[in-house]
Amino acid sequence: MEPIKTILALADAYKKLPGIGPKTAERLAYATLRMSPEDRELFIQAIQDSMDKVKRCPHCGFYFEESCPLCADPSRDHHQIMVVCDSKDIIAIEKAKGYGGIYFVLDGTLSPLRNKTPESIGILRLLKEAEENGASEIILALPTDLDGETTALYIADLFAKKGIKVTRLAYGIPVGTNLEYLDNLTIAQSIRHRTDMDKGGQDNG
Secondary structure, X not given: XXXXXXXXHHHXXXXXXXXXXXXXXXXXXXXXXXXXXXXXXXXXXHHHHHHHHOEEOOOOOOEEOOOOOOOXXXXXXXXXXEEEOOHHHHHHHHHHOOOOEEEEEOOOOOEHHHXXXXXXXXXXXXXXXXXXXXXXXXXEOOOOOHHHHHHHHHXXXXXXXXXXXXXXXXXXXXXXXXXXXXXXXXXXXXXXXXXXXOOOOOEOO
């Protein structure tokens, strides 16, 4: 029996979401078809609203509806910029309540094989934001995989030439772990015990 092309197309759309494999995508496609007309309309409207109402901050890259709650907060230290790869990382760090600076969200990590260049992931915009804010410290909260390490070293070298201090989260972060899966205490300790990129892991706590 030939598969239904429309359902295949819906499943393919679900597969574009992170962590969704072919079987899960197929289940989601059929689950969508089984929705009541009311639930299906709410589902479609929620997606449409997120596209129409949610914006991305031109300065830090975080998502908001009215105004960026981070950049607009006068109590935050704009001389400290924490660099992450995903807005979800900001949410995890904010829940830990251990950081009072501002953020910058990169569009991924450096990877020549995936055509991820310094310009395409936003490193040049980061440099501009740092200069405009008079940043005294760049804190790297990037993935600990190969691409994340490559990106961290690139940024550290770039800002070292500008005379700006670069630190990174270190204490309590297991290699290969994403921030969204860590508990609040571990994140708070990692911020407190961040280390200099150019001083062999010196503690800054």
